[in-house]
Amino acid sequence: MTDLADHVADRDRWARGPRGPLALVNAQQVDVEQPVWPVPGRWAPAPGGLTVTADSADGVVVDDVPVDGTVLVAGDQAVVPSVVTFPDGLAGTVTDRTLRVWDPASEAIGRFAGIARFDHDAAWVTAGRYVPVRDGLEARGAVLDAAGVALPVAGHVDTTVGDVAVRLVVVRSAAFRGVPRLQLIVQDATSALPETDPSSTYSMGRFLYLDDPGEAADVVLDWNTVVLPPCAFSYLFACPVPPPENRIAAAVTAGERHPVDASGAVLH
Structure with missing residues (x-):
């Protein structure tokens, strides 16, 4: 839980930071x-x-x-x-x-109180199998980063979500603290719910990051660390569109939900 607490604190600092x-x-x-x-x-x-x-x-x-x-x-x-x-x-x-x-003194920073999230649930720490691609395949045009740039496909992860077997497309992400990372851009059943619903999440989807093993390997997917994309905080960012394979039918009731103000209202 200490790692998760650090993760939560890092995310709040990032959201309200001078380049957040x-x-x-x-x-x-x-x-x-x-x-x-x-x-x-x-x-x-x-x-x-x-x-x-x-x-x-x-x-x-x-x-x-x-x-x-x-x-x-x-x-x-x-x-x-x-x-x-x-x-x-x-x-x-x-x-x-x-x-x-x-x-750094924007109106949005002044209103921001934190990121609403689901309670930690050990059941949402699951196993998967990462299989990299070998041919330099690029992501389809719908898999875009926050700047609207197509991301290269790294491979896929075979796992189970809500008792349903899925094969999720994985793209490469920037290294984090010197460690190469992979990124899942996903939507799930909570993404379509109204923002006032306590089980809802940002409609355009969320991100899950994994350390890149550099080869085919078993991986841990901690859905408690699923995060919101930058576009959940500001209309000035382009929203990445999850590929069809990453539109999960199950409700992933873990991780971040929405940025909120002091009253609990969704900022954007």
Whole structure:
């Protein structure tokens, strides 16, 4: 239970953090020169990121240098992505041609009280068998990350959910604390229930992460650690769509349900 308590605390810190989903206040695609709310400057597409044109009085700082003129803001695919800050504690990051603006004092962070979740249940710690693919197969277009990018299929997991045998599609995820990980993007019977129902979960689905064994192996699926996608916290994130194989008929009454405010109302 200590590990689960750490997991819960980490998730709450992530949700309300300065680069957490509740801090994102705008994600604006920049295809032509334009302003971006709520930050100063004029923004335009450029090879490797975006340019910003601002006066020194605007308070835009790129890579620790105040902007007075036009400066390249390197995107997150660069060897060294740019760090952008604005007045009032706001910050910016660039992904492709999208400027994301983060506010650590956002209204959503102020409202957030925690993530509603099911009580821990040892019955939801189950066994499975991971079988990797060998041909570099890519995920079908419906298996997307939070940025809408297709994820490569890593393999599948054979397991049982609600006494029904299933074969779930597994995609690769970013390493976590230096450990390679796999990701299941799943929906289940709780996903379709009204948000006011105490057994409901976010309608678009949830994520379950597994350590990547690197080869065919038995794995443990702790459904108590199922988490919400970033889009459960903000409409500014694209929702990943679970592949048909991962739409589970059983109700997985474990893990995270919804982000809620102090009254218990669902934030979004």
